[in-house]
Amino acid sequence: MSLLRVENVSKQFGSLVAVNEVSMIVEPGELCAVIGPNGAGKTTFFNMISGFLRPTTGRIVFDEEDVTLLVPARRVWRGIARTFQITEVFPELTVRENLRIPVEVAAGYRLSPWLSRDTDTKIRARVSELMDMGGLASKADRLVGELAHGDQRATEIMMALALKPRLLLLDEPTAGMGDQETYDITQLIRKLHREQKLTIVLIEHDMRVVFHLADRIMVLSEGAMLAEGTPQQIAANEAVQAAYLGKAAA
């Protein structure tokens, strides 16, 4: 039984068709990469899955439930979490505070005027666990806005993870990062996928990252699905090479 089924979604902005009749199926535990040139419609595609945008046509089914018209918060409650191409965190709060908010929401306390001592201890422990996993423990009490770009991206991923998602959407997790940072984030994502069996869909421009991580790759070009397959199939696909890989290699 598939976790996510995207059925023929399109998104039109005025006369521009940003996404054109794209379908995708994601099985539980898979790591899928979405690649494609700038402006191909990758982020728009994510925006429809996460509820940022409503598709012009088509359907999105998550865990056998039609979520096409649900607002973002409701999709989060069902298990879809995302990060953004341009980092979205709470820059004037500390790393600890940034993580505490989603941990509390995920534990069902968003409306609580009060926490028992017991619950508070559990929540703190979970926040620490997330900081350790993201390599952020030494920066726990720093303002996120003051951290290096890589650490801000890591914070954002851990915030999404704090929600205990069943599907994690990462929009260019390594964008703007140096080699070391890219390596660290890649290892983190790999660990989440391998050890926690987390289902992940990520958009990525860095082909080393894509080929290192992905079980399956889908290629978008000018809003349409150009190809889909294993990394080997995509690497061998001539249309893809012409449209995208060729350009990146040149």
Next chain:
Amino acid sequence: MGASELNKQAPNIFVWLLLLGMPFWLPAIGGYTELGTRAVVLGLAAMSLNFLLGYTGVLSFGHAAYFGLGAYGVGMTIRYLMPSTIVGILVGTLVGTLAAAIIGPLIIRLRGVYFAMVTIAFGQVFFFIAFRWNSVTGGDDGLSGWTRLPLDFGFASIDIQHNARAFYYFVLVVFALSVGAMAWLLRSPFGRTLIAIRENEQRARFLGIPVDQHIWISWVISCCFVSVAGALYALLNNFIDPRALYWSQSGDFVIMAVLGGMRSFWGPLIGAAIFVVLQDYLSSQTENWMSFVGLFFVLVVLFFPRGVLGVIRRKVTS
């Protein structure tokens, strides 16, 4: 309590000591008790506004409406329904809170200037009702013919009617309960979702916070406490007129909050105190006292965007 905890609590202890001692030190420096009471009442209004403005990041220009509903609520209860100060406050608060709860869903989808404008518009509706409905509200002349009454507990009674100090301490108790409740909420998981919305609404939404719903709750809480302040304001003056609901009164609350510093919990109280003192002093000197307050406000905003308390805090930490 460790040393760092004590350090954190120091400003709170300082403020409470000042407030507790006000009827004693204020006259010594040329003030009078009612002036202190006024500062505390308007301080509560500004702090309530700031629950929404400073901690949720939503600017309302219509809080005078709920302030006024609290005020008319207490006045009309005592005059028409039941001669009890406490019941009057409860009715006033209930009326203001209910009105806010009902109007809330109509406005919480709006943001920024649009939200501010619509809150003004709704506020003006209440202003015109109070202004026009002569037979009940006293119209332009205001609602008189009632006074606050002594608190009667059966076994004991406290004369807040004639004793200005007793009334001050009564106001301070209500203030403490209200402000305590707001501080409590801000330190709760719910309070943190509000700060999340203020910091980055989009991120908050995609962390599973239904932003509109949380803003609605914050709005209702904010308006609830501003109606408490309105009720106390009417009791202080033994009178209420439609100007308390006028949109410029909402503007005064915003000025107090920004003047004192809307990113600090006590800032709006300081702002209200400065406002009240300036008003008291300048209005006896000149008709145009408001232009001086305005000038002072502009200077603070230009040079100390984090408000008066923001400056003091920076001095202390650096």
